[in-house]
Amino acid sequence: MSRSAHEWTARPRLQDDEFVSSTVYTHPGIFELEQERIKRATWKFACHESELPTRFDFRTVEHAGYPIVLVRTEEGGIRAFINSCSHRAATVVRAPRGNAEQWRCLFHAWTYDTRGRCIAMPRASGYEQAGLCKDGMGLREVKVGIKLGMIFINLNDEGSPFDEYFGDAFEILEDVMGTKELEVFHLHKTVINANWKQWFETNMEIYHEYLHFLNRNIAMSNDEFYERRWKIYPNCHGTLTPMKQRYERVKGLGRRDERTLPGLTPGEFRVVDLFPDTTILCRATVLRIDTSNAISPNQTLVEQRGLGIKGESAEDRLIRINHHNQFWGPFGRNLPEDVVAVEAVEKSNRCGASRYGIMARHDEMKSLDDALMRAFYKEWSEYMGRPASNPLGALPGETNAANR
Ligand SMILES: [Fe+2]
CATH class of the missing domain: 2.102.10.10 (Rieske [2Fe-2S] iron-sulphur domain)
Structure with missing residues (x-):
């Protein structure tokens, strides 16, 4: 059944941590406070x-x-x-x-x-x-x-001292990044019309993989995809059980069973999210470091780095660049799709058409569980001194009525 205006704007009948107010993405005062309390503090x-x-x-x-x-x-x-x-x-x-x-x-x-x-x-x-x-x-x-x-x-x-802040969050990257010397071969910056957290959310929840043609075919077609589990470290860094992806299922991708990065098995995918805005992704033959810089509540400079093995042959490098760009290049079939999606969300949030975002999936910490996003907003709330479900309640000079 559709909903009336009153029903549409009413607080969701969910636990406080199962939704966020869209003002966390749009409000200039929230943005400034994030810069001070989160970005300049971590x-x-x-x-x-x-x-x-x-x-x-x-x-x-x-x-x-x-x-x-x-x-x-x-x-x-x-x-x-x-x-x-x-x-x-x-x-x-x-x-x-x-x-x-x-x-x-x-x-x-x-x-x-x-x-x-x-x-x-x-x-x-x-x-x-x-x-x-x-x-x-x-x-x-x-x-x-x-x-x-x-x-x-x-x-x-x-x-927090560096080692204390990250703890064991890098444990599944030690072999991939610590065996052979790596180097950046691709640095790509894009300004997107969305909030920095919306971008990071695309790396914290896997439910949205329905968006991606490649991911539907090479990953979601395996039961293993759904059985992976989230692991959340202190200070809200997170990772998902590694899995093998079947690149051969999409014509043109190649098998990706050669030139595998150290520590990975052929086709293996790993991801590590670092609070508050950086993700490292290993996709068998290539590694991506994804980070962002918040420009304004609804503008974010997204930075993508692609890494390969330092000193490898020109032929190997070319293949690795190709593998990187198939997914993560400016015209790849993965990352640009995320941009389209988060800009669509931002458009509704900015004009006030949408009041809340829902993060209420529970699936025993398996891959489609929203656990890491809920943990992120719990951490966010602690840094910010206000709940993400109702963040304007305590802003100076404002009342709950302003929490549209
Ligand atoms: Fe995505």
């Missing part, structure tokens, strides 16, 4: 070590609205800084990547080394009266953690 995947192969290589990224620069130091380590001049805040390093021993701000030529020290300010004597000198004017350093070649950053100096 560990964030920034890039892969292969993107900074030699000393003094740098890469700039955005994180939680902040410009960040990462650099391979003279000693071979990785450091990260907020990419903002100590003087008047101009972005210091303006190129997406490069190699430099010093960075000079274009505005007034204050200059920094790759340890973040301010090493030159023109006509510094003019600051003597004010008691200011370059010694106290370094860049703001950002914490770095490295695991299996993946570089993470954390803007919160007081937050």
Whole structure:
């Protein structure tokens, strides 16, 4: 039976954790609070070590609205800084990547080394009266953690230590990413018209695989697909039991029983979700790192990296790129379909046509259970200090009535 306007907007008759208010995706105040309490307070995947192969290589990224620069130091380590001049805040390093021993701000030529020290300010004597000198004017350093070649950053100096935050979440990636050196061969950025959480949800729930032609044929046609179980680690990272996918069932995909990445059996698929916005997916011969940067409540920069084995032959690399792009390239038959779906959700949420999203599937933690999404919003609620089912109740200056 269809529903009246009253019935449509009424709170769902579900447990609090079985649905979320659509305002978690649309409200500007919620967005700003997420940036502060979640994005700037947790560990964030920034890039892969292969993107900074030699000393003094740098890469700039955005994180939680902040410009960040990462650099391979003279000693071979990785450091990260907020990419903002100590003087008047101009972005210091303006190129997406490069190699430099010093960075000079274009505005007034204050200059920094790759340890973040301010090493030159023109006509510094003019600051003597004010008691200011370059010694106290370094860049703001950002914490770095490295695991299996993946570089993470954390803007919160007081937050959980790296190893404590992730715990055992990388356990099923150790053999895949830790045996042979991998490198990024594909970096693809897309701005989508959807909220960052909606994008991450496509990696946290498998029920939507009905969307995907390839997944229906190579995965959902096996009972094993439905019997896999979610495992949820402390701090809300999650993984699903690995499974073999039958690529040979779709003409043109090839068998994928050669060039398998270390630790995987032919055709094997693995996925690891890292709270709050990064996913690592292994698809037999290729590995994808998926992360995003929230631009606004309804705009998200999605970043996809494809990885292969460093030093492999040109022929092997070409096949691996082909395998990657069949699913995850800009014209693949998987990832672009997710974009279409989440943009369709966002369209209804933004205009207020939809008030709630339902996450009420229970299936003994099997693959079609919404358990990881419920865990995500439980974690989200703790960081945000408000329930995802009714998040505006406690926002300053607003009442529940505003929770449309
Ligand atoms: Fe998907």
